[in-house]
Amino acid sequence: MSSSLNKFGIVTFIILIAAGTTYLLIRDEVPDLYINEILASSSSCCPDSATGHEEFDDWIEIYNGDQVPLDIGGLYFSQNKKKPLGYQIPTTNPELTTIQPGGFLVLWADGSPEQGPLHLKFKLNQEGEYIGLFNRDGRMIDELKFEKQTVNRSFGRSIDGGADSWKEFSVPTPGMSNQ
Ligand SMILES: [Ca+2]
Ligand SMILES: [Ca+2]
Secondary structure, X not given: OHHXXXXXXXXXXXXXXXXXXXXXXXXXXOOOEEEEEEEOOOOOOOOXXXXXXXXXXXXXXXXXXXXXXXXXXXXXXXXXXXOOOOEEOOOOOHHHHEEOOOOEEEEEEXXXXXXXXXXXXXXXXXXXXEEEXXXXXXXXXXXXXXXXXXXXXXXXXXXXXXXOOEEEEOOOOOOOOOX
């Protein structure tokens, strides 16, 4: 009887290992994150107050389309698809860089990383350019190629995280649902 129990125990253990392996493979997908909205030229909209005074910086809003919180620390932004490991978001402050399920996070594209983990080393080009968000291993998570932008108007997805339906917004919504 005890030998039969042992056998059962071993079989269960092997199944658990096999299930665990499958689970890891599934979770090896890139995170369900989206470049959701950008502002590439600002003179009066939604200032960055990190320094204690208002800076009308560019920004990129990221949307978490997953069912779990996602920490974007360690991911990369690049303005060159051929060089995905461009600027790495710091891993030093997960509280700041974690996005709740269905939540939003604004990263300031102000060329001032010394202002904090949510401040990128580059700015956005109002004339248009490419930006991509890349996994630690260089796989692309999301990308956007935008054209010339209008000052104080953002460019975003019509539906948060929705497929390629982008439009200009006269009222930008950094950190909130696009509408
Ligand atoms: Ca700033
Ligand atoms: Ca928004």
